Amino acid sequence: MKSFAFESQPSRVVFGEGSFAQLPLEVERLGAKRVMLVSTPGRSSLATRARELLPKFIVESFERAIVHVPQDVALTAREAASRSNADLLVALGGGSAIGVAKSVAIKSGIPILAVPTTYGGSEMTPIWGMTEEGKKETGRNPRAQPRVVIYDPSLTLSLPARTTSCSGLNAIAHCVEALYAPDSNSLTTSAALEGLRLLATALPLLHATLDDREQRGDALRGAWLAGFALGTVQMGLHHKLCHTLGGAFSLPHAETHAVLLPYTAAFNRDAAAAEMRMAARALDVEDAPIELFSLARNIDAPRTLKELGMQESDLDRAADLAVERQYPNPAPITRDGIRVLLDAAFRGDGEYVTAI
Numbered sequence: 001m002k003s004f005a006f007e008s009q010p011s012r013v014v015f016g017e018g019s020f021a022q023l024p025l026e027v028e029r030l031g032a033k034r035v036m037l038v039s040t041p042g043r044s045s046l047a048t049r050a051r052e053l054l055p056k057f058i059v060e061s062f063e064r065a066i067v068h069v070p071q072d073v074a075l076t077a078r079e080a081a082s083r084s085n086a087d088l089l090v091a092l093g094g095g096s097a098i099g100v101a102k103s104v105a106i107k108s109g110i111p112i113l114a115v116p117t118t119y120g121g122s123e124m125t126p127i128w129g130m131t132e133e134g135k136k137e138t139g140r141n142p143r144a145q146p147r148v149v150i151y152d153p154s155l156t157l158s159l160p161a162r163t164t165s166c167s168g169l170n171a172i173a174h175c176v177e178a179l180y181a182p183d184s185n186s187l188t189t190s191a192a193l194e195g196l197r198l199l200a201t202a203l204p205l206l207h208a209t210l211d212d213r214e215q216r217g218d219a220l221r222g223a224w225l226a227g228f229a230l231g232t233v234q235m236g237l238h239h240k241l242c243h244t245l246g247g248a249f250s251l252p253h254a255e256t257h258a259v260l261l262p263y264t265a266a267f268n269r270d271a272a273a274a275e276m277r278m279a280a281r282a283l284d285v286e287d288a289p290i291e292l293f294s295l296a297r298n299i300d301a302p303r304t305l306k307e308l309g310m311q312e313s314d315l316d317r318a319a320d321l322a323v324e325r326q327y328p329n330p331a332p333i334t335r336d337g338i339r340v341l342l343d344a345a346f347r348g349d350g351e352y353v354t355a356i
């Protein structure tokens with residue numbers, strides 16, 4: 001019999017086509033009076049729409065969110081929130097915007113309303129991350145959990161093909177790690193398996209037809225479930241490696257997830273055999289890591305760390321950083337084992353994944 005402890009991190013979820021229009025109602029429901037918008041420069045049009053919906057509430061617009069949340073960006077955002085006396089953060093966009101909002105919330109206690117436009121899943125977790133001097137630190141804090149999440153599939157229609165593929169694989173990585181987490185339970189496992197099924201079905205169809213609204217909705221539901229599952233369990237090797245490579249070598253977040261996922265799944269294949277069989281059934285295949293490798297190729301996700309800008313001379317340092325601290329993972333973490341994995345992912349060596 002499996003033992004576990006489960007602590008729910010509740011968020012109000014508003015899901016549906018056109019649900020962004022409910023933003024004013026949700027702001028009022030939270031009792032907010034002074035809203036600070038947080039977004040990236042690429043989401044300026046969405047920020048404009050938010051200002052039009054909230055003309056009486058906006059006191060600050062911070063549009064300088066950056067991936068991996070550099071410390072200086074976090075500090076500037078905190079200063080802006082303090083200066084404007086904001087009482088609600090509305091994060092518009094993907095993990096960059098939501099991550100910056102979290103960096104403000106964990107220090108100030110200002111609640112977050114998130115409007116995700118990718119499939120990253122950060123909006124459903126209390127997990128925060130910040131990069132300082134080439135190292136990305138992560139942690140959990142209830143203040144980082146958004147109080148309200150508005151999922152509007154229409155906001156994802158403009159996602160380019162590459163962003164759609166990589167962001168979706170990022171969410172799938174949440175599902176896979178939630179399955180073999182040491183503190184997994186029936187609820188998180190069910191959410192992870194359904195999220196995995198939805199995303200693996202939707203991504204190839206979206207690769208063929210980006211404006212398929214039905215599949216956009218299914219992918220976003222998958223991302224919601226993936227984020228929920230990961231948000232209530234511990235992260236393992238896959239996320240540790242992605243945070244290490246992103247913080248130390250400035251690799252793009254979703255793309256790094258997309259490249260590493262088949263390799264980290266293969267690394268844990270034998271040690272998490274039961275969980276990998278569940279994943280395979282959800283994918284309707286015999287072997288989950290092999291299918292994840294094929295899926296990434298079929299939707300034109302990046303294939304190697306090299307093409308993301310990783311230097312071969314940095315692989316040794318990456319392996320050293322990845323084993324600096326202990327973290328839960330089904331297969332034992334060794335420096336040599338991680339170095340071999342990274343070399344395979346650097347070169348795109350499919351034999352590492354298919355060798356079973």
